[in-house]
Amino acid sequence: MVLTDGSRIATDFVVVCIGAAPNTQWLNRSSTALGNGVLCDEHGRTSGEDVWAVGDVAAWKTGERYRRTEHWNNVAGQVARIVPQVLGLDVPEGVPTIPYIWSDQYDLKLQILGQTIDKPVTGLEQVGSCGLRRDVFPHRHH
Known part of the structure; x- marks a missing residue:
């Protein structure tokens, strides 16, 4: 992936969150x-x-x-x-309720619990899996 400043990041996939x-x-x-x-x-x-x-x-x-x-x-x-x-x-x-959203993307269901802070997500790391295409990816900010 090539960023706007010209730097490159090696990745297998990219998640784009556009918003409204x-x-x-x-x-x-x-x-x-x-x-x-x-x-x-x-x-x-x-x-x-x-x-x-x-x-x-x-x-x-x-x-x-x-x-x-x-x-x-x-x-x-x-x-x-x-x-x-x-x-x-x-x-x-x-x-107070904790925000929860989901989105069905073809055969996957993305589920998000909680809120992020107003900084870009700079990395996702898989920390768990139950073998049923359910994985845990906490987001981190730098």
């Missing part, structure tokens, strides 16, 4: 705070009064950062936190 850009143009003239999506607090509330956001476009605050999770199963966790608020009930407390 949130469509927020329709909100540009609103008072809703935007960033990498619609910015929300840890309970899904936006900067608009009585306005919440869920799904791919919702960038929920996690610690000091805002993060979008681009997978449909994330919406279930978001809705479980938002619906009680809309109904005027207390926000349910509990263990």
Whole structure:
């Protein structure tokens, strides 16, 4: 593989993760705070009064950062936190959910648990296998 700086890396395969850009143009003239999506607090509330956001476009605050999770199963966790608020009930407390996504690629299922930090993944190393095309590859950053 040849990198943009001309250096070469020997590899048997490359995984390309492209991602998606949130469509927020329709909100540009609103008072809703935007960033990498619609910015929300840890309970899904936006900067608009009585306005919440869920799904791919919702960038929920996690610690000091805002993060979008681009997978449909994330919406279930978001809705479980938002619906009680809309109904005027207390926000349910509990263990925060760990993001989980998957993608079927032909005869393989890629599964990802957790979040990465905003640094490029520089290596994958196989650390386990159960012999059924299920391998463990933690990512590392340098």
